[in-house]
Amino acid sequence: MTEPDHISPGLARGFCAVIRRDIVLAWKRPGDVVNPLFFFAMVSSLFPLAIGPGADELALTGPGVVWVAALLAALLSLNSLFLSDFEDGSLDQLLLSPQPLPLLALGKALAHWLISGLPLVVVSPLVAISFQMPAQTINVMLITLTFGTLSLSLLGSIGAALTVGLHRGAALLSLLILPLAMPILIFGARTVALAAADDAVSAGIYFLAAYCMLALTFAPFATAAALRISNE
Protein backbone atom coordinates (compact mmCIF):
# COMPACT_ATOMS: atom_id res chain seq x y z
CA MET A 1 0.00 0.00 0.00
CA THR A 2 1.44 3.37 -0.89
CA GLU A 3 1.51 5.94 1.83
CA PRO A 4 -1.69 7.97 1.56
CA ASP A 5 -1.21 11.64 0.95
CA HIS A 6 -3.05 13.23 3.80
CA ILE A 7 -4.95 15.86 1.94
CA SER A 8 -8.36 15.45 3.46
CA PRO A 9 -11.47 16.63 1.65
CA GLY A 10 -11.64 20.40 1.55
CA LEU A 11 -12.42 22.34 4.72
CA ALA A 12 -15.57 23.79 3.21
CA ARG A 13 -16.81 20.32 2.33
CA GLY A 14 -16.53 19.00 5.87
CA PHE A 15 -18.03 22.19 7.31
CA CYS A 16 -21.03 22.12 4.97
CA ALA A 17 -21.52 18.37 5.43
CA VAL A 18 -21.83 18.77 9.21
CA ILE A 19 -24.39 21.58 8.80
CA ARG A 20 -26.33 19.69 6.18
CA ARG A 21 -26.41 16.50 8.24
CA ASP A 22 -27.82 18.30 11.29
CA ILE A 23 -30.47 20.03 9.20
CA VAL A 24 -31.49 16.75 7.57
CA LEU A 25 -31.69 15.15 11.01
CA ALA A 26 -33.86 18.01 12.29
CA TRP A 27 -36.06 17.64 9.22
CA LYS A 28 -36.56 13.97 10.06
CA ARG A 29 -37.42 14.77 13.68
CA PRO A 30 -39.41 17.99 13.53
CA GLY A 31 -40.37 17.68 17.20
CA ASP A 32 -36.92 18.87 18.26
CA VAL A 33 -37.37 22.06 16.22
CA VAL A 34 -40.97 22.73 17.15
CA ASN A 35 -40.60 22.23 20.93
CA PRO A 36 -38.50 25.36 21.67
CA LEU A 37 -40.67 27.39 19.27
CA PHE A 38 -43.80 26.24 21.03
CA PHE A 39 -42.22 27.09 24.38
CA PHE A 40 -41.29 30.56 23.11
CA ALA A 41 -44.78 31.25 21.78
CA MET A 42 -46.43 29.86 24.91
CA VAL A 43 -44.39 31.80 27.45
CA SER A 44 -44.66 35.09 25.62
CA SER A 45 -48.39 34.75 25.03
CA LEU A 46 -49.10 33.77 28.65
CA PHE A 47 -47.54 36.96 30.02
CA PRO A 48 -50.19 39.34 28.68
CA LEU A 49 -52.84 37.10 30.21
CA ALA A 50 -51.19 37.26 33.61
CA ILE A 51 -50.14 40.90 33.62
CA GLY A 52 -53.21 42.42 32.02
CA PRO A 53 -54.24 43.39 28.53
CA GLY A 54 -53.79 47.17 28.81
CA ALA A 55 -51.84 48.67 25.91
CA ASP A 56 -49.50 50.60 28.23
CA GLU A 57 -48.59 47.55 30.29
CA LEU A 58 -47.99 45.50 27.15
CA ALA A 59 -45.75 48.13 25.60
CA LEU A 60 -43.76 48.29 28.85
CA THR A 61 -43.30 44.55 29.33
CA GLY A 62 -43.26 43.39 25.70
CA PRO A 63 -39.54 43.69 24.83
CA GLY A 64 -38.40 42.13 28.09
CA VAL A 65 -40.85 39.23 27.89
CA VAL A 66 -39.99 38.42 24.28
CA TRP A 67 -36.28 38.45 25.07
CA VAL A 68 -36.54 36.33 28.22
CA ALA A 69 -38.70 33.81 26.38
CA ALA A 70 -36.20 33.70 23.51
CA LEU A 71 -33.29 33.18 25.90
CA LEU A 72 -35.04 30.36 27.74
CA ALA A 73 -36.10 28.70 24.50
CA ALA A 74 -32.50 28.80 23.26
CA LEU A 75 -31.24 27.29 26.53
CA LEU A 76 -33.88 24.58 26.26
CA SER A 77 -32.61 23.45 22.88
CA LEU A 78 -28.89 23.75 23.65
CA ASN A 79 -28.68 20.65 25.82
CA SER A 80 -29.20 18.35 22.87
CA LEU A 81 -26.52 20.00 20.71
CA PHE A 82 -23.84 17.34 21.17
CA LEU A 83 -25.82 14.77 23.17
CA SER A 84 -26.96 12.53 20.33
CA ASP A 85 -23.52 12.66 18.73
CA PHE A 86 -22.02 11.62 22.04
CA GLU A 87 -24.45 8.77 22.51
CA ASP A 88 -24.15 7.19 19.08
CA GLY A 89 -20.38 7.60 18.79
CA SER A 90 -20.46 10.21 16.01
CA LEU A 91 -18.61 12.57 18.32
CA ASP A 92 -15.62 10.20 18.46
CA GLN A 93 -15.62 10.14 14.68
CA LEU A 94 -15.70 13.94 14.51
CA LEU A 95 -12.87 14.19 17.05
CA LEU A 96 -10.79 11.67 15.09
CA SER A 97 -11.42 13.18 11.69
CA PRO A 98 -8.55 15.03 10.04
CA GLN A 99 -10.76 18.08 9.65
CA PRO A 100 -9.97 20.80 12.21
CA LEU A 101 -12.32 20.40 15.15
CA PRO A 102 -13.04 24.13 15.68
CA LEU A 103 -14.41 24.27 12.15
CA LEU A 104 -16.69 21.29 12.79
CA ALA A 105 -17.76 22.83 16.12
CA LEU A 106 -18.60 26.06 14.28
CA GLY A 107 -20.62 24.00 11.82
CA LYS A 108 -22.54 22.37 14.67
CA ALA A 109 -23.26 25.73 16.31
CA LEU A 110 -24.39 27.34 13.05
CA ALA A 111 -26.60 24.33 12.29
CA HIS A 112 -28.09 24.72 15.76
CA TRP A 113 -28.82 28.37 15.03
CA LEU A 114 -30.41 27.55 11.66
CA ILE A 115 -32.58 24.91 13.32
CA SER A 116 -33.60 26.67 16.54
CA GLY A 117 -32.53 30.34 16.42
CA LEU A 118 -33.65 31.34 12.96
CA PRO A 119 -37.19 29.88 13.27
CA LEU A 120 -37.50 31.73 16.56
CA VAL A 121 -36.55 35.01 14.88
CA VAL A 122 -39.04 34.30 12.11
CA VAL A 123 -41.87 33.58 14.55
CA SER A 124 -41.12 36.54 16.84
CA PRO A 125 -43.10 39.19 14.84
CA LEU A 126 -46.26 37.21 15.50
CA VAL A 127 -45.58 37.37 19.21
CA ALA A 128 -44.64 41.05 18.94
CA ILE A 129 -47.95 41.85 17.28
CA SER A 130 -49.73 40.35 20.27
CA PHE A 131 -47.84 42.92 22.37
CA GLN A 132 -49.03 45.66 20.00
CA MET A 133 -45.49 46.59 18.98
CA PRO A 134 -45.30 49.07 16.10
CA ALA A 135 -43.58 48.02 12.87
CA GLN A 136 -40.43 50.06 13.55
CA THR A 137 -39.93 48.34 16.91
CA ILE A 138 -40.48 44.93 15.33
CA ASN A 139 -37.67 45.63 12.86
CA VAL A 140 -35.29 46.48 15.69
CA MET A 141 -36.41 43.39 17.57
CA LEU A 142 -35.71 41.20 14.54
CA ILE A 143 -32.19 42.60 14.17
CA THR A 144 -31.33 42.25 17.87
CA LEU A 145 -32.85 38.77 18.09
CA THR A 146 -30.84 37.65 15.05
CA PHE A 147 -27.55 38.71 16.65
CA GLY A 148 -28.67 37.54 20.07
CA THR A 149 -29.76 34.02 19.09
CA LEU A 150 -26.63 33.56 16.98
CA SER A 151 -24.45 34.55 19.95
CA LEU A 152 -26.45 32.23 22.20
CA SER A 153 -25.97 29.28 19.86
CA LEU A 154 -22.22 29.93 19.68
CA LEU A 155 -21.73 30.53 23.41
CA GLY A 156 -24.12 27.72 24.23
CA SER A 157 -22.06 25.30 22.19
CA ILE A 158 -19.21 25.81 24.68
CA GLY A 159 -21.46 24.89 27.59
CA ALA A 160 -23.04 22.01 25.70
CA ALA A 161 -19.57 20.67 24.89
CA LEU A 162 -18.46 20.94 28.52
CA THR A 163 -21.51 19.13 29.88
CA VAL A 164 -21.93 16.51 27.17
CA GLY A 165 -20.46 13.66 29.18
CA LEU A 166 -22.49 14.42 32.29
CA HIS A 167 -25.85 12.98 33.07
CA ARG A 168 -28.45 15.66 33.66
CA GLY A 169 -26.07 18.36 32.59
CA ALA A 170 -28.92 20.68 31.63
CA ALA A 171 -28.96 22.64 34.91
CA LEU A 172 -25.19 23.00 34.88
CA LEU A 173 -25.32 24.11 31.28
CA SER A 174 -27.75 26.90 32.15
CA LEU A 175 -25.53 28.00 35.03
CA LEU A 176 -22.49 28.09 32.78
CA ILE A 177 -24.15 29.97 29.97
CA LEU A 178 -26.33 32.47 31.82
CA PRO A 179 -23.49 34.81 32.90
CA LEU A 180 -22.27 34.97 29.31
CA ALA A 181 -25.81 35.49 28.08
CA MET A 182 -26.61 38.37 30.45
CA PRO A 183 -25.11 41.12 28.23
CA ILE A 184 -27.13 39.80 25.31
CA LEU A 185 -30.34 39.88 27.32
CA ILE A 186 -29.71 43.33 28.79
CA PHE A 187 -28.69 44.99 25.55
CA GLY A 188 -31.24 43.11 23.46
CA ALA A 189 -34.24 43.91 25.64
CA ARG A 190 -33.16 47.51 26.35
CA THR A 191 -32.55 48.22 22.67
CA VAL A 192 -36.03 47.06 21.77
CA ALA A 193 -37.43 49.10 24.66
CA LEU A 194 -35.56 52.17 23.40
CA ALA A 195 -36.96 51.59 19.92
CA ALA A 196 -40.44 51.43 21.42
CA ALA A 197 -39.74 54.80 23.08
CA ASP A 198 -38.53 56.25 19.74
CA ASP A 199 -34.99 56.60 21.08
CA ALA A 200 -31.63 55.95 19.39
CA VAL A 201 -30.97 52.24 19.00
CA SER A 202 -27.75 52.01 17.00
CA ALA A 203 -25.45 51.72 20.04
CA GLY A 204 -27.25 48.64 21.32
CA ILE A 205 -27.29 47.02 17.91
CA TYR A 206 -23.58 47.69 17.45
CA PHE A 207 -22.87 46.15 20.83
CA LEU A 208 -24.86 43.01 20.01
CA ALA A 209 -23.15 42.73 16.62
CA ALA A 210 -19.73 43.09 18.26
CA TYR A 211 -20.61 40.52 20.90
CA CYS A 212 -21.76 38.18 18.16
CA MET A 213 -18.49 38.61 16.25
CA LEU A 214 -16.54 37.94 19.44
CA ALA A 215 -18.49 34.72 19.99
CA LEU A 216 -18.04 33.75 16.34
CA THR A 217 -14.29 34.19 16.66
CA PHE A 218 -13.59 32.51 19.97
CA ALA A 219 -16.45 30.09 20.69
CA PRO A 220 -15.46 27.45 18.09
CA PHE A 221 -12.00 27.10 19.64
CA ALA A 222 -13.39 26.94 23.17
CA THR A 223 -15.98 24.40 22.05
CA ALA A 224 -13.34 22.23 20.40
CA ALA A 225 -11.18 22.28 23.53
CA ALA A 226 -14.21 21.52 25.72
CA LEU A 227 -15.20 18.59 23.51
CA ARG A 228 -11.75 17.06 23.82
CA ILE A 229 -11.85 17.39 27.61
CA SER A 230 -15.35 16.10 28.18
CA ASN A 231 -15.04 13.17 25.77
CA GLU A 232 -12.05 11.63 27.53
Next chain:
Amino acid sequence: MTELLSGNDLCLFRGDRCLFKSINFALNPGELLLIEGPNGSGKTSLLRGIAGLLDFEHGDIMWNEQRSSFNQQGFRGDVVWLSHKIGFKADLNLVENLRLEASLRETYEDRLPAVLQRLDLLALTELPVRALSAGQQRRIALARMLLAKARIWMMDEPFTNLDKAGQALVADLLAEHLDHGGACIVASHQPLDIDGRTRRISLS
Protein backbone atom coordinates in the same frame (compact mmCIF):
# COMPACT_ATOMS: atom_id res chain seq x y z
CA MET B 1 11.23 -1.26 7.50
CA THR B 2 10.38 1.63 9.73
CA GLU B 3 7.78 1.32 12.38
CA LEU B 4 4.41 2.74 11.49
CA LEU B 5 3.28 3.27 15.04
CA SER B 6 4.85 2.76 18.42
CA GLY B 7 4.19 3.59 22.04
CA ASN B 8 6.83 4.18 24.67
CA ASP B 9 6.31 3.76 28.39
CA LEU B 10 2.60 4.49 28.35
CA CYS B 11 0.91 5.04 31.68
CA LEU B 12 -2.66 5.94 32.53
CA PHE B 13 -4.43 6.71 35.78
CA ARG B 14 -8.15 6.78 36.26
CA GLY B 15 -8.75 8.74 39.44
CA ASP B 16 -6.25 7.27 41.90
CA ARG B 17 -6.12 3.89 40.24
CA CYS B 18 -3.29 3.04 37.89
CA LEU B 19 -4.89 1.29 34.91
CA PHE B 20 -1.58 0.37 33.34
CA LYS B 21 2.01 1.55 33.23
CA SER B 22 5.17 0.85 31.25
CA ILE B 23 3.29 -0.28 28.17
CA ASN B 24 5.49 -0.42 25.10
CA PHE B 25 4.61 -1.55 21.63
CA ALA B 26 5.78 -1.21 18.07
CA LEU B 27 3.69 -1.87 15.02
CA ASN B 28 4.95 -2.32 11.46
CA PRO B 29 2.83 -2.22 8.34
CA GLY B 30 1.27 -5.64 7.91
CA GLU B 31 1.03 -6.38 11.60
CA LEU B 32 -1.80 -6.62 14.05
CA LEU B 33 -1.61 -5.54 17.66
CA LEU B 34 -4.01 -7.38 19.91
CA ILE B 35 -4.80 -5.77 23.26
CA GLU B 36 -6.01 -8.50 25.60
CA GLY B 37 -7.28 -8.44 29.13
CA PRO B 38 -10.34 -8.98 31.29
CA ASN B 39 -13.19 -6.50 31.52
CA GLY B 40 -12.17 -3.28 33.21
CA SER B 41 -8.47 -3.80 32.61
CA GLY B 42 -8.17 -0.67 30.48
CA LYS B 43 -8.27 -2.11 26.95
CA THR B 44 -10.58 0.58 25.66
CA SER B 45 -8.72 3.33 27.50
CA LEU B 46 -5.42 2.23 25.99
CA LEU B 47 -6.99 2.19 22.55
CA ARG B 48 -8.55 5.63 23.05
CA GLY B 49 -5.21 6.92 24.28
CA ILE B 50 -3.38 5.63 21.22
CA ALA B 51 -5.99 7.23 18.99
CA GLY B 52 -5.54 10.53 20.82
CA LEU B 53 -9.00 10.65 22.38
CA LEU B 54 -7.53 10.82 25.87
CA ASP B 55 -4.17 11.82 27.25
CA PHE B 56 -1.76 9.42 28.87
CA GLU B 57 -0.17 10.31 32.19
CA HIS B 58 3.15 10.01 30.42
CA GLY B 59 4.48 8.27 27.37
CA ASP B 60 4.45 9.08 23.68
CA ILE B 61 2.78 7.66 20.64
CA MET B 62 5.14 7.82 17.69
CA TRP B 63 3.67 7.80 14.19
CA ASN B 64 5.98 7.81 11.18
CA GLU B 65 8.88 8.58 13.53
CA GLN B 66 7.33 11.67 14.97
CA ARG B 67 4.98 12.22 17.86
CA SER B 68 1.40 11.74 16.79
CA SER B 69 0.53 14.99 18.58
CA PHE B 70 2.94 16.94 16.33
CA ASN B 71 1.03 16.19 13.19
CA GLN B 72 -2.44 15.46 14.49
CA GLN B 73 -4.14 16.10 11.20
CA GLY B 74 -1.91 13.66 9.34
CA PHE B 75 -2.18 11.09 12.10
CA ARG B 76 -5.96 11.26 12.25
CA GLY B 77 -6.11 10.97 8.48
CA ASP B 78 -4.21 7.71 8.78
CA VAL B 79 -6.41 6.22 11.50
CA VAL B 80 -9.95 4.93 11.31
CA TRP B 81 -11.82 4.05 14.46
CA LEU B 82 -14.51 1.52 15.33
CA SER B 83 -15.91 1.12 18.83
CA HIS B 84 -19.03 -0.40 20.32
CA LYS B 85 -20.84 2.81 19.39
CA ILE B 86 -20.92 2.62 15.63
CA GLY B 87 -20.88 6.37 15.03
CA PHE B 88 -23.67 6.47 12.49
CA LYS B 89 -26.84 8.51 12.83
CA ALA B 90 -29.82 6.26 13.56
CA ASP B 91 -32.23 8.41 11.55
CA LEU B 92 -30.14 8.38 8.39
CA ASN B 93 -29.56 5.47 6.05
CA LEU B 94 -26.19 3.95 5.27
CA VAL B 95 -25.52 5.97 2.13
CA GLU B 96 -26.34 9.28 3.84
CA ASN B 97 -24.08 8.35 6.75
CA LEU B 98 -21.23 7.41 4.46
CA ARG B 99 -21.63 10.68 2.58
CA LEU B 100 -20.72 12.61 5.74
CA GLU B 101 -17.82 10.24 6.24
CA ALA B 102 -16.50 11.07 2.77
CA SER B 103 -16.57 14.78 3.68
CA LEU B 104 -14.65 14.26 6.88
CA ARG B 105 -11.80 12.09 5.65
CA GLU B 106 -10.34 10.75 2.44
CA THR B 107 -12.27 7.74 1.19
CA TYR B 108 -12.31 5.39 -1.76
CA GLU B 109 -15.73 6.46 -2.95
CA ASP B 110 -15.46 4.38 -6.11
CA ARG B 111 -15.18 1.24 -4.01
CA LEU B 112 -18.61 1.69 -2.41
CA PRO B 113 -20.54 -0.88 -4.53
CA ALA B 114 -17.83 -3.51 -4.04
CA VAL B 115 -17.71 -2.87 -0.29
CA LEU B 116 -21.49 -3.13 0.06
CA GLN B 117 -21.39 -6.38 -1.89
CA ARG B 118 -18.59 -7.74 0.27
CA LEU B 119 -20.36 -6.91 3.53
CA ASP B 120 -23.66 -8.22 2.19
CA LEU B 121 -25.35 -4.86 2.72
CA LEU B 122 -26.85 -4.16 -0.71
CA ALA B 123 -30.40 -4.77 0.52
CA LEU B 124 -29.96 -2.47 3.54
CA THR B 125 -28.73 0.79 2.00
CA GLU B 126 -32.14 2.48 1.97
CA LEU B 127 -33.14 1.61 5.53
CA PRO B 128 -32.50 4.03 8.38
CA VAL B 129 -29.80 2.65 10.66
CA ARG B 130 -32.25 2.38 13.57
CA ALA B 131 -34.21 -0.27 11.65
CA LEU B 132 -31.20 -2.60 11.48
CA SER B 133 -30.36 -5.31 14.00
CA ALA B 134 -27.33 -4.96 16.27
CA GLY B 135 -25.34 -7.37 14.13
CA GLN B 136 -26.25 -5.55 10.93
CA GLN B 137 -25.22 -2.27 12.52
CA ARG B 138 -21.81 -3.75 13.24
CA ARG B 139 -21.54 -4.77 9.60
CA ILE B 140 -22.30 -1.31 8.29
CA ALA B 141 -19.71 0.11 10.68
CA LEU B 142 -17.18 -2.07 8.87
CA ALA B 143 -18.01 -0.21 5.67
CA ARG B 144 -16.38 2.90 7.14
CA MET B 145 -13.13 1.01 7.73
CA LEU B 146 -13.08 -0.45 4.24
CA LEU B 147 -13.75 2.87 2.53
CA ALA B 148 -11.34 5.02 4.52
CA LYS B 149 -7.93 5.73 3.02
CA ALA B 150 -6.31 5.00 6.36
CA ARG B 151 -3.57 2.52 7.09
CA ILE B 152 -4.26 2.03 10.78
CA TRP B 153 -7.50 0.39 11.82
CA MET B 154 -8.38 0.72 15.48
CA MET B 155 -11.15 -1.58 16.61
CA ASP B 156 -12.67 -1.99 20.04
CA GLU B 157 -14.30 -5.41 20.42
CA PRO B 158 -14.96 -5.88 16.69
CA PHE B 159 -16.63 -9.26 17.19
CA THR B 160 -19.44 -8.09 19.47
CA ASN B 161 -22.95 -8.94 18.24
CA LEU B 162 -21.68 -10.68 15.11
CA ASP B 163 -22.68 -14.21 14.13
CA LYS B 164 -20.15 -16.89 13.14
CA ALA B 165 -20.11 -15.76 9.51
CA GLY B 166 -19.70 -12.14 10.58
CA GLN B 167 -16.80 -12.97 12.88
CA ALA B 168 -15.10 -14.91 10.11
CA LEU B 169 -15.69 -11.94 7.80
CA VAL B 170 -14.00 -9.55 10.25
CA ALA B 171 -11.02 -11.90 10.54
CA ASP B 172 -10.80 -12.11 6.74
CA LEU B 173 -11.01 -8.34 6.35
CA LEU B 174 -8.30 -7.86 8.95
CA ALA B 175 -6.03 -10.34 7.15
CA GLU B 176 -6.65 -8.61 3.82
CA HIS B 177 -5.91 -5.22 5.31
CA LEU B 178 -2.62 -6.54 6.68
CA ASP B 179 -1.83 -8.06 3.27
CA HIS B 180 -2.22 -4.64 1.70
CA GLY B 181 0.31 -3.14 4.08
CA GLY B 182 -2.15 -1.80 6.64
CA ALA B 183 -1.90 -2.20 10.38
CA CYS B 184 -4.57 -2.97 12.95
CA ILE B 185 -4.92 -2.45 16.65
CA VAL B 186 -7.69 -4.57 18.11
CA ALA B 187 -8.89 -4.60 21.70
CA SER B 188 -10.72 -7.83 22.31
CA HIS B 189 -11.21 -10.51 24.90
CA GLN B 190 -11.67 -13.05 22.14
CA PRO B 191 -8.63 -14.94 20.86
CA LEU B 192 -7.46 -13.75 17.47
CA ASP B 193 -4.43 -14.84 15.53
CA ILE B 194 -3.61 -13.97 11.99
CA ASP B 195 -0.81 -16.34 10.97
CA GLY B 196 2.08 -15.08 12.99
CA ARG B 197 1.58 -11.40 12.25
CA THR B 198 0.00 -10.72 15.62
CA ARG B 199 1.69 -8.86 18.45
CA ARG B 200 0.07 -8.88 21.85
CA ILE B 201 -0.29 -6.61 24.84
CA SER B 202 -1.81 -8.25 27.89
CA LEU B 203 -3.38 -6.00 30.49
CA SER B 204 -4.32 -7.34 33.89
